[in-house]
Amino acid sequence: MAPTAGSGPAGPKTGILRRTRPDRRVRAALERVADAIVQTAPRVPVRDLETLRRQFPGLGPEEIADRLVAGAVKGSATVGAGIGAAAMMPAPPAMPAELAAEIVGVASIELKLIAELHEVYGVRAAGPARQRAMAYLGAWTDERGIDTAVLAGSVSFDAVLGGPMRRRLRQQVLRRTVRNLPSLTPFLMGAAAGALMNRRDTGKLAARIRDDLRARQVAWDALPPADEAPPALGKPSAPGELATPGETSPGPAAPPPGER
Numbered sequence: 001m002a003p004t005a006g007s008g009p010a011g012p013k014t015g016i017l018r019r020t021r022p023d024r025r026v027r028a029a030l031e032r033v034a035d036a037i038v039q040t041a042p043r044v045p046v047r048d049l050e051t052l053r054r055q056f057p058g059l060g061p062e063e064i065a066d067r068l069v070a071g072a073v074k075g076s077a078t079v080g081a082g083i084g085a086a087a088m089m090p091a092p093p094a095m096p097a098e099l100a101a102e103i104v105g106v107a108s109i110e111l112k113l114i115a116e117l118h119e120v121y122g123v124r125a126a127g128p129a130r131q132r133a134m135a136y137l138g139a140w141t142d143e144r145g146i147d148t149a150v151l152a153g154s155v156s157f158d159a160v161l162g163g164p165m166r167r168r169l170r171q172q173v174l175r176r177t178v179r180n181l182p183s184l185t186p187f188l189m190g191a192a193a194g195a196l197m198n199r200r201d202t203g204k205l206a207a208r209i210r211d212d213l214r215a216r217q218v219a220w221d222a223l224p225p226a227d228e229a230p231p232a233l234g235k236p237s238a239p240g241e242l243a244t245p246g247e248t249s250p251g252p253a254a255p256p257p258g259e260r
Contacts, residue, residue: 029100033173035165036104042133044108046115049122049220055083059118068120074111076198079105103176106198106241107140110205117209118146122218124206141169145207145212176201 034190047055056064077100125135125146138148152169 025044027170028168030173030177033103033177036100037107037169038137040104040108040113041137042089042130043254044112044115046112047119049119049124049223052116052119052221061122061220064120065117065210067104068113068116069203069210070207072109073199073202075109076106076202077195079109081199102162102198103173106176106202110202111140113202113206114145117206117213118125121210121213122220122223123213123216132199138165139167139170139209141165143172143208145216149214154163161181209215 052064052068056067059067100179100191111133115132118136118139125132127135
């Protein structure tokens with residue numbers, strides 16, 4: 001008797017292929033987005049504490065942190081609204097590519113925010129710039145502030161490329177992908193949903209990071225001199241590239257008497 005479709009050795013194999021091929025495609029897409037975030041992290045320009053204090057004169061850690069969060073929230077909302085607006089086009093671009101671009105764009109804004117919050121609270125990651133970038137990427141992946149006592153220089157580029165952290169990063173990308181799907185809704189609803197979702201998610205992330213950093217905060221006067229601290233992350237080509245879009249600054253400090 002000839003085997004029927006779906007029975008015998010060929011049947012189960014066909015079913016397995018039907019189930020695994022989409023899974024492989026999804027996993028490959030997540031891997032590509034995760035790779036893009038890993039490659040982007042060391043290039044995100046980050047202001048060190050000295051620069052932040054110059055740009056926000058007269059403000060303390062909490063006030064500067066408030067300004068940083070406000071700028072990051074506005075920036076991520078702008079990215080979400082832009083992707084949502086793309087869905088309004090008569091012939092919208094490839095939506096998976098647009099969604100991936102949104103996730104990488106928002107991740108860059110949030111990585112910058114996380115690194116600068118660590119600066120403001122006096123909990124800068126140790127090690128060379130690339131290693132610190134991976135530490136902040138781990139903080140973004142786990143949505144927690146880094147613990148410098150536990151970290152002890154253990155986060156390397158190779159550690160991110162494989163192992164548990166890689167899996168957590170892929171899971172974070174998947175969560176972001178699911179949450180960002182409403183931004184692809186057609187018409188103005190997509191732009192509004194994208195802005196709202198990104199604003200909310202970035203705000204929640206910032207609140208969690210700040211709660212962790214407050215418990216480990218180091219007073220500014222207890223930090224080593226600026227010339228002994230490692231250089232800031234990223235290599236901005238112009239001072240304007242350091243600021244997050246939407247961030248407000250009280251302007252330069254008035255010169256002391258006798259220097260006017």
